Amino acid sequence: xxxxxxxxxxxxxxxxxxxELKDDYAKFELRDTDASMANALRRVMIAEVPTVAIDLxxxxxxxxxxxxxxxxxxxxxIPLTSSGAMGMRFSRxxxxxxxxxxxxxxxxEFHLAARATDANKTLEVTSNxxxxxxxxxxxxxxxxxxxxxxxxxxxxxxxTASDHRGILIVKLRRGQELRxxxxxRKGIAKDHAKWSPAATxxxxxxxxxxxxxxxxxxxxxxxxxSWVESSPTKVFDIDPxxxxxxxxxxxxxxxxDEVIKKAExxxxxxxxxxxxxxxxxxxxxxxxxxxxxxxxxxxxITVLRQKLDAVRLQEEDGDFTGLDAHLGVA
Amino acid sequence: MNAPDRYxxxxxxxxxxxxSFEKDTKIMNAASFTIEREDHTIGNxxxxxxxRDPNVLFAGYKLPHPLQYKIIVRIxxxxxxxxxxxxxxxxxDLDSELENLKQAFEDEKNRFEERKQPY
Ligand SMILES: [Zn+2]
Numbered sequence: 001x002x003x004x005x006x007x008x009x010x011x012x013x014x015x016x017x018x019x020e021l022k023d024d025y026a027k028f029e030l031r032d033t034d035a036s037m038a039n040a041l042r043r044v045m046i047a048e049v050p051t052v053a054i055d056l057x058x059x060x061x062x063x064x065x066x067x068x069x070x071x072x073x074x075x076x077x078i079p080l081t082s083s084g085a086m087g088m089r090f091s092r093x094x095x096x097x098x099x100x101x102x103x104x105x106x107x108x109e110f111h112l113a114a115r116a117t118d119a120n121k122t123l124e125v126t127s128n129x130x131x132x133x134x135x136x137x138x139x140x141x142x143x144x145x146x147x148x149x150x151x152x153x154x155x156x157x158x159x160t161a162s163d164h165r166g167i168l169i170v171k172l173r174r175g176q177e178l179r180x181x182x183x184x185r186k187g188i189a190k191d192h193a194k195w196s197p198a199a200t201x202x203x204x205x206x207x208x209x210x211x212x213x214x215x216x217x218x219x220x221x222x223x224x225x226s227w228v229e230s231s232p233t234k235v236f237d238i239d240p241x242x243x244x245x246x247x248x249x250x251x252x253x254x255x256x257d258e259v260i261k262k263a264e265x266x267x268x269x270x271x272x273x274x275x276x277x278x279x280x281x282x283x284x285x286x287x288x289x290x291x292x293x294x295x296x297x298x299x300x301i302t303v304l305r306q307k308l309d310a311v312r313l314q315e316e317d318g319d320f321t322g323l324d325a326h327l328g329v330a
Numbered sequence: 331m332n333a334p335d336r337y338x339x340x341x342x343x344x345x346x347x348x349x350s351f352e353k354d355t356k357i358m359n360a361a362s363f364t365i366e367r368e369d370h371t372i373g374n375x376x377x378x379x380x381x382r383d384p385n386v387l388f389a390g391y392k393l394p395h396p397l398q399y400k401i402i403v404r405i406x407x408x409x410x411x412x413x414x415x416x417x418x419x420x421x422x423d424l425d426s427e428l429e430n431l432k433q434a435f436e437d438e439k440n441r442f443e444e445r446k447q448p449y
Contacts, residue, residue: 007415010382011423016434018442028438033427036378043371092337191336294439301432307372308425311349311365313414 012037024199026285026293029206038203038281044300045201047189048307050090051082051290052108052137056183063176064125074169075182076194078127079140079288080108086299088186108137110182116172125178126166137184140289141166197296199286205276207253209235215271216245223266230262251282339399342366351414360388360406361413369393373401379420385411 014033020026030038057072064071089096089106097103111131116123127139145164147153170178189196219227221238224245228236233252236245236259253274263271285293342348346366354360365372373391380389388406405413 007419009419009423009426010379011426011430014427014431014434016431016438018438021439021442033431034378036374037424037427040371040375048371092341188340190340297435298432301428301435304371305425305428307368308421308428311368311372311376312421313349313351313418 021294023292024287024289026283026297028283028285028297030203030281030283032279033281034279035205035281038283040304041297041300042201042203042283044304044307045285045296046196046198048303049197049291049296049299050085050088050186050188050303051195051197051288052080052085052088052184052186053192053194054078054080054110054182055091055185055187058181060179060181061177062180064170064172064178065176066170071170071178071180072182075130075180076192078130078167078169079290080137080184081140081143082137082197082290083292083295084136085186085291086302090187091185104134106186108184109133110184111180112169112182113179114172115177116174119174123172123176125169125172127169128164128166129169130182139166144289197287197290199288201283201285203281203283204251205278206280206282207250207255208275208277209247209250209253210273211245211247212271212273213244215268219266219268227259227262227266227271231259232256235259340367351417353413354406357406359409359412360404363403363405363413363417364400365403366400368401369399370401373403375424376403376417376420379424380405380416382423383407383411383416383419386416389416 012033014037015031017029017031018026019028021028030041054072054075057068057075059068059071062068062071066074091097091103091106094103094106096105097107110133112125112129114123114125114129127141130139130142132138141164144153148164172178187195189198216224221243224238224243228238228245231253233249233254233256235247235249235253237248238244239246255274255276259272260274263269285296287293287296291299348367349363349365351361351363354362370393373393377389377391380386385408386405387408388404391401391403393401403417405416407413407416
């Protein structure tokens with residue numbers, strides 16, 4: 001038996017290439033790892049990277065058409081700037097307080113007071129009416145309007161200050177009033193989806209497309225056109241000069257097999273070969289604005305490492321044969 | 331009214347061990363690890379990393395029930411190794427892979443920003 005000695009590392013060294021990076025959007029290539037790692041990162045980004053969201057609401061006065069719980073639920077769903085969430089404590093294990101909101105380690109207090117006085121116009125109460133007691137944690141729209149005002153906004157963001165109208169909470173008619181105190185807490189989306197920093201996180205296998213050029217040249221221009229058009233997405237095209245079939249967008253391929261079936265139907269099996277590169281992935285990450293796409297990726301790696309650390313065997317588990325790893329024996 | 335608390339899905343109850351393992355009574359070098367409050371995220375990367383180890387003859391995981399918040403990882407190794415050793419090595423390897431990945435991301439972000447401003 002040719003087995004290597006125990007204690008040898010089988011570690012991989014993944015490579016990354018960023019294609020696009022904006023505040024709330026990232027597209028990147030991940031190579032030299034497998035689908036289990038890509039999927040673990042995706043799952044952690046969606047459900048286990050912490051953010052801050054409103055979790056406790058004390059209604060002082062509510063004469064709006066929506067009931068108290070309805071409003072509390074809507075407040076919970078408002079994305080709050082959460083760059084500091086990784087460093088905060090969960091109220092559940094905060095020993096400095098009992099999670100009632102008076103504690104700076106685990107919570108942020110908000111106030112909202114609105115009253116409609118105009119007879120002819122309904123008053124729209126939005127996330128912009130929320131007043132935070134901590135300038136680092138506020139509704140994302142407020143933060144974006146502020147960044148634009150002081151000129152530190154994302155240079156690729158084409159929105160204007162007037163686009164940040166806030167998120168509608170409730171509409172009030174004359175005489176109606178809403179007053180409340182809200183406590184935002186750190187949490188993860190495994191608990192409630194309102195804590196998810198991710199709008200979408202997806203990855204795809206990079207396709208490897210090989211055209212049998214020799215066989216392709218036996219096709220007439222009409223046949224080539226008909227074959228190119230059999231793909232539901234625009235993966236191929238015909239070079240107007242050389243009349244050759246070329247791949248214009250590899251990643252538009254949806255693994256639908258249509259071009260393969262078409263080639264077979266035309267009596268040209270083997271005209272095209274498409275396989276998924278099992279160690280290369282193209283990721284698309286979009287956030288709610290609570291944290292930036294880059295922060296989401298980095299925090300996901302940190303969280304996944306913390307999870308791995310938590311599942312290590314403890315020495316008192318007995319029969320601890322991994323002792324040589326501690327002694328540095330390779 | 332009697333719904334369990336939501337946090338029961340990811341908080342290990344007091345008095346319960348995060349990881350426990352039990353040796354197989356019939357097969358040498360085989361054991362089952364029960365990991366509390368973990369799911370496919372950890373289960374699948376562990377399994378795939380264990381498959382990279384040629385001393386591992388079998389590695390698999392299961393989530394016995396969607397409402398039982400635990401996974402069971404079963405490992406069978408050759409005599410040169412042991413399930414606990416393979417388990418520890420897999421975690422160490424995954425951890426350094428992620429440490430590396432983080433560095434790779436930070437470096438690539440710097441390169442990306444340089445590419446963005448070519449003057
Ligand atoms: Zn606290």
